[in-house]
Amino acid sequence: MLTNKERMKIARQGMPQQEGSTRVNNFSEVNLGFSEELAKMEALRCLQCPKPICIEGCPVGIKIGDFISLVAEGDFLGAAAKVKEDNLLPAICGRVCPQEEQCEVKCVVGKKSEPVAIGRLERFVADYEREHVGIRTPEIKTKTNKRVAIVGSGPAGLSCAGDLIQQGHDVTVFEALHELGGVLIYGIPEFRLPKEIVKAEIESLKKLGVDFQKNVVIGFIDTVDELLKNGYDAVFIAVGAGLPYFLNIPGENLNGVYSSNEFLTRVNLMKAYQFPDYDTPVFHCKNSKVAVFGGGNTAMDAVRISKRLGAEHSYIIYRRSDVEMPARKEEIHHAKEEGIEFIYLANPLEFLGTKDGWLKAVKLQKMELGEPDSSGRRRPVPISGSEYQLELDMAVIAIGNGSNPIIQKTTPELQFNKWGNIVVDNATMKTSKEGVFAGGDIVTGGATVILAMGAGRKAAAAINQFLKNKNLELH
Amino acid sequence: MPQILSAKFIAPNIKRFDILSPKIAQRRKPGQFVIIRIDESGERIPLTIADSNNENGTITIIVQAVGRTTMELNMLEAGDTILDVVGPLGKPSEIEKFGNAVSIGGGVGTAIAYPTAVALKQAGNHTISIIGGRSKEFVILEDEMRNVCDEVYVTTDDGSYGKKGFVTDQLKELILHKKIDFVLAIGPIPMMKAVAEVTRDKNIKTVVSLNPIMVDGTGMCGGCRATVDNKTVFVCVDGPEFDAHKVDFETLDRRNRTYLMDEKISLEKFQCESEKHFQRK
Numbered sequence: 001m002l003t004n005k006e007r008m009k010i011a012r013q014g015m016p017q018q019e020g021s022t023r024v025n026n027f028s029e030v031n032l033g034f035s036e037e038l039a040k041m042e043a044l045r046c047l048q049c050p051k052p053i054c055i056e057g058c059p060v061g062i063k064i065g066d067f068i069s070l071v072a073e074g075d076f077l078g079a080a081a082k083v084k085e086d087n088l089l090p091a092i093c094g095r096v097c098p099q100e101e102q103c104e105v106k107c108v109v110g111k112k113s114e115p116v117a118i119g120r121l122e123r124f125v126a127d128y129e130r131e132h133v134g135i136r137t138p139e140i141k142t143k144t145n146k147r148v149a150i151v152g153s154g155p156a157g158l159s160c161a162g163d164l165i166q167q168g169h170d171v172t173v174f175e176a177l178h179e180l181g182g183v184l185i186y187g188i189p190e191f192r193l194p195k196e197i198v199k200a201e202i203e204s205l206k207k208l209g210v211d212f213q214k215n216v217v218i219g220f221i222d223t224v225d226e227l228l229k230n231g232y233d234a235v236f237i238a239v240g241a242g243l244p245y246f247l248n249i250p251g252e253n254l255n256g257v258y259s260s261n262e263f264l265t266r267v268n269l270m271k272a273y274q275f276p277d278y279d280t281p282v283f284h285c286k287n288s289k290v291a292v293f294g295g296g297n298t299a300m301d302a303v304r305i306s307k308r309l310g311a312e313h314s315y316i317i318y319r320r321s322d323v324e325m326p327a328r329k330e331e332i333h334h335a336k337e338e339g340i341e342f343i344y345l346a347n348p349l350e351f352l353g354t355k356d357g358w359l360k361a362v363k364l365q366k367m368e369l370g371e372p373d374s375s376g377r378r379r380p381v382p383i384s385g386s387e388y389q390l391e392l393d394m395a396v397i398a399i400g401n402g403s404n405p406i407i408q409k410t411t412p413e414l415q416f417n418k419w420g421n422i423v424v425d426n427a428t429m430k431t432s433k434e435g436v437f438a439g440g441d442i443v444t445g446g447a448t449v450i451l452a453m454g455a456g457r458k459a460a461a462a463i464n465q466f467l468k469n470k471n472l473e474l475h
Numbered sequence: 476m477p478q479i480l481s482a483k484f485i486a487p488n489i490k491r492f493d494i495l496s497p498k499i500a501q502r503r504k505p506g507q508f509v510i511i512r513i514d515e516s517g518e519r520i521p522l523t524i525a526d527s528n529n530e531n532g533t534i535t536i537i538v539q540a541v542g543r544t545t546m547e548l549n550m551l552e553a554g555d556t557i558l559d560v561v562g563p564l565g566k567p568s569e570i571e572k573f574g575n576a577v578s579i580g581g582g583v584g585t586a587i588a589y590p591t592a593v594a595l596k597q598a599g600n601h602t603i604s605i606i607g608g609r610s611k612e613f614v615i616l617e618d619e620m621r622n623v624c625d626e627v628y629v630t631t632d633d634g635s636y637g638k639k640g641f642v643t644d645q646l647k648e649l650i651l652h653k654k655i656d657f658v659l660a661i662g663p664i665p666m667m668k669a670v671a672e673v674t675r676d677k678n679i680k681t682v683v684s685l686n687p688i689m690v691d692g693t694g695m696c697g698g699c700r701a702t703v704d705n706k707t708v709f710v711c712v713d714g715p716e717f718d719a720h721k722v723d724f725e726t727l728d729r730r731n732r733t734y735l736m737d738e739k740i741s742l743e744k745f746q747c748e749s750e751k752h753f754q755r756k
Contacts, residue, residue, distance in 0.1 A: 176693050178512055178519075178559040186695075215561035217693055221498055242695040246707065253702055253726055255733045262696035270518065270690065276744050279518035279543060280690075281737035357729040404694050405712060 004047050012114040013042040020337035024307050027190045027273060030334055031095070034124040036076070043072035046116045049108055054118065057102040059454025060159070062086045064103055064118055071121055080129035083122055084138065088162035089155070089201045089453065091130060092184060094123025095193050097450040098328050130197075135204040141168035146467045149174065149232040151218045151407070154182020155449045156238035156440030156456035158205065163460030165208045169467065172232075174216040179269060182240055184449070186269040187261075189301050191308070219410035224436060233470060234435045234463045237422060238456060241401035241441035247293065251351030252397070256283055256359035260298045260398035267305050283394045286310035291362060291390065293317050293348055294398035295325040300335050302396045307338050314340050315390070319347040319367050324377040345369070345380060349387065351395065361389045400446045407442070421445055428462035429455055437463055476556040480533055486608075486615050488540045489583055490549045491525075497532030499524070499562050505590035506568030506684065506716055509534065510692040512559040513547055520544050521689045521711070523587040524563060537586035537615070543741040550749075564692045565715050568594060573657035573680070576600040577649065578624070579642050579670060581607045581662020585616045587684055588661045596623045600657070604628070605645045607662065611636035643669045655679050660719060664728045671719035681719035685710045685727060688734070702726045
């Protein structure tokens, strides 16, 4: 047995990755994952705290110390099973969760040295299981003959479906698009989250008995009320945010200006990067100048895609400074390695076009940081007379999403706030309508995959309770 | 996968499909559309639902082959399936009893105008339709329109059938003789724009159905945004029908040309592949 002192001496193991210069020429995954040796070594760094606080940082409460100790012993399948007691989608979460703000920020090792690489270990055990024995599925409780409809197959919907099916309920997930996975499929690019992995984890839910129905837009084909009327005992609404914000500046409808949702959907879901083998085109970035406006993970995804599509210059244009940038450090770091150019403290005023209506430049105003605003970040203030133009061929607006109006327009009794988000009880994700729960971005506005999964699990627990109570009332 | 129950050409390059999709058939309202994807590598394209039949559980779409996907679609026959059909999408037409209501269809636009003409008739309007085509063979759905409308006028650009001229000529003449209370115009952008100009000064409520490039069709991507009343709208969820007098047709037309080069590449590749395919056969 190692002493804590010895454990503390082991350095955090780096993630093997594709070189920046190679990977800008492909869409393959950037991070390659731990080897067994690296994983065991990293696992030895965990102090196995008697009162582990890392778990508090995990929205789904994975038993972190327990699974890491199994990794250290070399019982990788046991470790995978342990993770899956709390998270049925570990290969996805291991890749896209912002662990540095969640479990890892709490890690005691991190107080003196770098925290244990919990996310990388989670990813390793999930990949190990899938590659060696295939994804194993947990046992299902006796069937309850209760039916739950889940609207949306993104992270919130999937995690809710996983929990409810294990409790013995019948679960149907409705998806508006032709592929399952929501933002995991249309939003997050292949090089950060390979689609095969998303498909494999969804496949495991199918094996458990979850019924997935694609190409169904709830609200149009059946309303929430009709689902309840047609034999569903509860409905979980997890439709995501999904109505892109624009900057509302002149020239935004010029050809070559995209929302991040459109640009990402064309490339990720419709595979425009393989045009013309796939029929959907996207702007030809080759040798062009591309700017992405925004500083979140979506902005990083879009700008890194443009580089892979051959852009000569790929800019991130952000109105605050690097300190306030909301994207994950790892994504910013990867973007810089790939040659992305960061323009901080600049605010777009107008897009300028050619006489044929194609984007040719953006007029920018330099900003400086003033007093902190309501978000606690220093507010950017325009510097007058600092306007300048930057030549551009394509622009992507990645400043967030409002909420999609379809459910709101078709479900009159449901309570929404002024931004169009569904109002819920935070402990149970219950809405104002009996039997209807909601979670994920449609409740919080644009957030992270794991927060949506956390909401999905919370809702699953509450729905399970609701169905039990319903049963009691009947008897 | 939804199956095609019947497929037949009703004009050169224009094919009518009845597709088995009972739920959409039951739900759809005039003015709404579906998005289809033919196969795994296919693009998503919006098509207005021209008709539906609850007994057979079918929806009708009428497709003019102009690009790769529509050309591929028009090669499908009864018995074939379509990988993805999602709908009904978009807001239904706003139907009222206006009085004298004119539905104008230009070319394949008649297929889109037809369901709304039916609804206008059912709402108690004196329903008039003007069907336009380049020449005789491009005049579609004339019998169907005659079955539901009180008056039907046909125009062709070359005079090979009906009256020689444009739909707008016929509309102007109608306006001279009758008080027109409502106009619906669906067809190529220049036609819709021309109709809007005819009715603008006369303050006749005029509605057009826009046909921008779409991807998801549920408001998620914003690719279909258009300028209406100087504001940006998402055609898929805010439309597809809008007040013709407020639509910025230039922007719509320009945005629709975004992928002209790609559409050409895609079409050429498809034609080359299908040629090889037939040679092998």
